[in-house]
Amino acid sequence: MIRLIDVQKTYDNGTRALKGVSMRIEDGEFVFLVGPSGSGKSTILKLITGEVSCTEGRLMVNGYNLNNIHVRQIPYLRRTLGVIFQDFRLIEKKTVEENLTFVMRVVGASPREIRKRVSYVLQLVGLDHKGDRLPTELSGGEQQRVAIARALVNNPQVIVADEPTGNLDPQRSLEIMMLLEKINELGTTVLVVTHEKELVNRFSKRVVAIENGRIISDGMGGYYNNESV
Numbered sequence: 001m002i003r004l005i006d007v008q009k010t011y012d013n014g015t016r017a018l019k020g021v022s023m024r025i026e027d028g029e030f031v032f033l034v035g036p037s038g039s040g041k042s043t044i045l046k047l048i049t050g051e052v053s054c055t056e057g058r059l060m061v062n063g064y065n066l067n068n069i070h071v072r073q074i075p076y077l078r079r080t081l082g083v084i085f086q087d088f089r090l091i092e093k094k095t096v097e098e099n100l101t102f103v104m105r106v107v108g109a110s111p112r113e114i115r116k117r118v119s120y121v122l123q124l125v126g127l128d129h130k131g132d133r134l135p136t137e138l139s140g141g142e143q144q145r146v147a148i149a150r151a152l153v154n155n156p157q158v159i160v161a162d163e164p165t166g167n168l169d170p171q172r173s174l175e176i177m178m179l180l181e182k183i184n185e186l187g188t189t190v191l192v193v194t195h196e197k198e199l200v201n202r203f204s205k206r207v208v209a210i211e212n213g214r215i216i217s218d219g220m221g222g223y224y225n226n227e228s229v
């Protein structure tokens with residue numbers, strides 16, 4: 001569960017990125033976080049992953065209280081989260097399978113667990129036949145599928161995606177969003193930051209709209225039709 005209570009974030013240079021944001025995301029939800037450039041979307045994701053800390057307010061993520069989390073606990077918080085970026089961020093010199101194996105080794109999984117899980121997640125994202133390819137040998141959509149598989153491989157409670165379709169054409173974007181929907185249906189909470197109105201409106205999901213550091217609407221579907229967002 002993710003809970004923000006009246007969270008404010010002022011960066012060191014004085015920019016007030018969040019001016020009092022309260023939001024609760026229950027386990028198993030699918031949420032789009034939308035809003036114009038500079039409205040504070042990435043700041044919310046960075047607060048959730050522990051990359052930045054809030055200036056005021058309270059923040060809880062998957063049982064961790066981020067207001068007084070010890071730096072040694074941050075890696076454990078991160079294991080409860082799978083993060084996906086616009087630019088995929090795969091290791092180019094490693095094959096698809098090695099990219100996944102690597103993140104399971106880091107958390108001390110056994111070779112047997114790794115084989116089983118890697119094979120399962122690659123099948124889930126539809127790339128079981130491409131495990132021995134290098135990322136550069138794959139299309140953009142396929143690379144993002146690998147990034148999703150990597151985010152899932154350690155079985156996180158929540159997937160957090162920052163503009164996951166920003167580098168993809170509309171058809172590929174739709175496929176990636178449908179894959180995230182499928183992952184959500186299998187039980188993982190999904191939080192997606194996106195600019196893409198049409199895409200959001202194709203899904204009937206909760207949409208949290210943020211503008212100028214404040215939530216301006218929060219509800220099921222349709223809310224993103226507001227032209228000012």
Ligand SMILES: Nc1ncnc2c1ncn2[C@@H]1O[C@H](COP(=O)(O)OP(=O)(O)OP(=O)(O)O)[C@@H](O)[C@H]1O
Pocket residue numbers: 011012013015016017035036037038039040041042043044
């Ligand atoms: N590290 C930082 N130091 C200072 N200001 C920052 C920093 N990161 C973000 N900001 C500022 O905080 C505000 C919110 O930025 P944020 O990246 O959260 O917006 P966003 O909604 O994710 O934008 P985009 O859609 O363009 O990615 C902006 O005014 C931005 O310039």
